[in-house]
Amino acid sequence: MAKITYIAADGGACTLDVDDGVSLMEAAVANGVPGIDGDCGGNCACATCHVHIDARWLAAAGAKSEMEAAMLDFAEGVTADSRLACQIMASATLDGMVVRTPLSQH
Amino acid sequence: MATRAIDFAAWPAEPPHLAAARARAYAMPLTEIDMLDTDLWVNDMHWPYFERLRDESPIHYHANGRFGPYWSVTRFADIMKVDTDHARFSSDAHLGGITAKDMDQDFILPMFIAMDPPKHDVQRKAVSPIVSPGNLAHLEVLIRERAQAIFDNLPAGETFDWVDRVSIELTTQMLATLFDFPWDDRRLLTYWSDKATADETVPGNPTKAEREAIMLECLMYFTKLWNERVNAPPAGDLVSMLAHNPATRDMVPMEYLGNLLLLIVGGNDTTRNSITGGLTFMAANPGEYAKLRANPDLIESAVSEIIRYQTPLAHMRRTALVEVEFGGQTIRKGDRVVMWYVSGNRDPRSVDRPDEFIIDRPRARQHLSFGFGIHRCVGNRLAELQLKIVWQEILKRYPRLPEVVGIPGRVPSAFVKGYTSLPVRIPA
Ligand code: HEM
Ligand code: FES
Numbered sequence: 001m002a003k004i005t006y007i008a009a010d011g012g013a014c015t016l017d018v019d020d021g022v023s024l025m026e027a028a029v030a031n032g033v034p035g036i037d038g039d040c041g042g043n044c045a046c047a048t049c050h051v052h053i054d055a056r057w058l059a060a061a062g063a064k065s066e067m068e069a070a071m072l073d074f075a076e077g078v079t080a081d082s083r084l085a086c087q088i089m090a091s092a093t094l095d096g097m098v099v100r101t102p103l104s105q106h
Numbered sequence: 107m108a109t110r111a112i113d114f115a116a117w118p119a120e121p122p123h124l125a126a127a128r129a130r131a132y133a134m135p136l137t138e139i140d141m142l143d144t145d146l147w148v149n150d151m152h153w154p155y156f157e158r159l160r161d162e163s164p165i166h167y168h169a170n171g172r173f174g175p176y177w178s179v180t181r182f183a184d185i186m187k188v189d190t191d192h193a194r195f196s197s198d199a200h201l202g203g204i205t206a207k208d209m210d211q212d213f214i215l216p217m218f219i220a221m222d223p224p225k226h227d228v229q230r231k232a233v234s235p236i237v238s239p240g241n242l243a244h245l246e247v248l249i250r251e252r253a254q255a256i257f258d259n260l261p262a263g264e265t266f267d268w269v270d271r272v273s274i275e276l277t278t279q280m281l282a283t284l285f286d287f288p289w290d291d292r293r294l295l296t297y298w299s300d301k302a303t304a305d306e307t308v309p310g311n312p313t314k315a316e317r318e319a320i321m322l323e324c325l326m327y328f329t330k331l332w333n334e335r336v337n338a339p340p341a342g343d344l345v346s347m348l349a350h351n352p353a354t355r356d357m358v359p360m361e362y363l364g365n366l367l368l369l370i371v372g373g374n375d376t377t378r379n380s381i382t383g384g385l386t387f388m389a390a391n392p393g394e395y396a397k398l399r400a401n402p403d404l405i406e407s408a409v410s411e412i413i414r415y416q417t418p419l420a421h422m423r424r425t426a427l428v429e430v431e432f433g434g435q436t437i438r439k440g441d442r443v444v445m446w447y448v449s450g451n452r453d454p455r456s457v458d459r460p461d462e463f464i465i466d467r468p469r470a471r472q473h474l475s476f477g478f479g480i481h482r483c484v485g486n487r488l489a490e491l492q493l494k495i496v497w498q499e500i501l502k503r504y505p506r507l508p509e510v511v512g513i514p515g516r517v518p519s520a521f522v523k524g525y526t527s528l529p530v531r532i533p534a
Binding site: 029037038039040041043044045046047048067070071073074076103104106 | 186189190223227230231234238239469471472476478479480482487
């Protein structure tokens, strides 16, 4: 399990206990975290789960697949710390991770 | 024309036309089914055929399709697999493009919906700023003002065509705004859009030569706009954006035409038919309209549900670039693969109670209507915005929904799933 903190665009924060193997998108949607849509249900096919990973956690989040990079390429407001939350699965190594969600997905 | 409201509540669970279609769909040999038969679409009878394909042959080879042999992919999860595999399933116009009917190889209109990476990516990025969040916020004000004027001018107590007066007018005005198109000529956009997708094998539609002549007229018109704007300072409209962006300013004329038509068709029929569909669904499900009135916060999920339930583009097609083993079948290199979004959106394996229209469905956004993967609809937020405004304005005005007083006319197409007419009356 990992404690993941989601910080919304308005600064509001919320911390969830996410079970191992559950994606950060899935946990956010199931708990009504604002700013994440997840239209494709986690298939890396919509880019509506775009988040910014806190710099200290970027390496721990792992590498992007080719498809993730392709989908992010078309997303709005992408920066070097951008990831698709459905492609990051919780595990003990991510315990304490902080991610920022955009005002809205596009 | 009938002026009495249809009593949907009195309809049997399955309307009679579907019961007859079901009997036929299950009696005929699987090998004889052709989902491209326009009769199935104009008469709204495709549903039981898809149900049978999903259950009995989810990756199905039609050896005798109207436009040549093709595979039908009908389950939600399988469609997702094809849509996200652009390395093996191509959209390229030269291989046939994105509809079951091949693009005419002697009149290829290059447009990025029918391109593979890397060219697709470059052109998509050149166009997408038109629907950026900032531009949408600006468009919202204009779209709302114009929608209000349209609703304010609808007659009460008299039957009129909702498709023409509301759906077409609204989407045409939105497009004219995107292109900064001469206002009084705006119905030309509707005309070009309708003709660009008209199937020449359907009687009454233009022949291939006539259609091509109409498309060239469109090109001439837009070339005039291009010439005006390329010499003016960059502006926020699409023509100006294409004329000034390094990725698009050197396009050859046919490529310009292709990308224009992509936006005209993409932004027109689809949204138009969702506006019309939404009214028929609410009329048939008065309890859902009551829910929306009681809780207007449901509008966003209602909009997603309308788009799922309508599925304005029934399918998208790909061409296999290599041999692919899929669902126990062998798809050969060069085969046409049709992803039936309209079927996937009604697949009970992925959608709970798929045949019901439920505006507060959990995860209403998880539908196939906008496609998935690198070609996922660029205009999806704009389409949702327009529908949201339509329903907000309807809610403001009509405690009782405008009455649907006749059967909708349907477009004879297995691609554009939509309506030609819908008689409606606003209670006086
Ligand atoms: C309810 C309304 C709409 C529906 C259901 C819809 C549906 C779709 C679908 C299914 C695709 C994917 C094509 C593929 O995978 O081959 C697509 C792509 C596209 N749509 Fe839409 N669309 C809608 C509204 C709009 C609007 C309003 C615009 C214009 C602003 C638009 C512009 C486009 C463009 C340019 C593409 C090509 C994207 C690409 O190839 O990367 N659409 N649309
Ligand atoms: S949920 Fe669609 S890309 Fe993550």
